[in-house]
Each structure stands twice: as C-alpha cells, then as structure tokens.
Amino acid sequence: MTGPGCCESELDKLVQRINQVAAGAGDPLGDLVQTVQGMIQGEIDPYLLAGVLVEGAAQAVRLRVPPERRTVVSVALLQLLRDRLSATEEDTQPPP
Secondary structure, three states, X not given: OOOOOOOHHHHHHHHHHHHHHHHXXXXXHHHHHHHHHHHHHOOOOHHHXXXXXXXXXXXXXXXXXXXXXXXXXXXXXXXXXXXXXXXXXXXXXXXX
C-alpha cells in the first residue's frame, strides 16, 4: 500500500520507540538521542549535523534492516521527516 497514510502505524511505532529511548537511562541509543539533542541546541553547523544524521539513518537501514523491510522503513523515515518539517513551531515542542 502506498500513499499519504500508508505508514502511519510504522511512524507511530518509530516515534513511540524514540520517545521511550529518550526517557531511558544507561542505554546507548538513549545516550545517542541525548547527544543529538545537545548538538541541535549547541553551536554545531546545522547543515553538517543534518548530513551526518541522514547518512547515519541511511546506513542503519542499509546495514541493519532486513532487505524485505527496507522500503517500508525508508518510506516511514521520509514521512517522519516530512511531518516534522511541515509542523508548526508549537507542534514541534517536546511533550511535558
């Protein structure tokens, strides 16, 4: 299935996992989330940071996701990126 709503459940799972990881402690993925959040707030060149993050996502999908799931995961990542970039400023604030 393709189209605007094709990956909503995958996106919901991805966002839920990111939020769970961000809330956790002592976890390498949680540490990465905190590091990235710190870089976003810091003085890192935003273009370089975006490039590194996109490259990391591409490599993670290519190397770690089974071939039969890569398309679904890639579409979900692109949908998430589009949703975040089109959100209004108040929509992008983290939940309390």
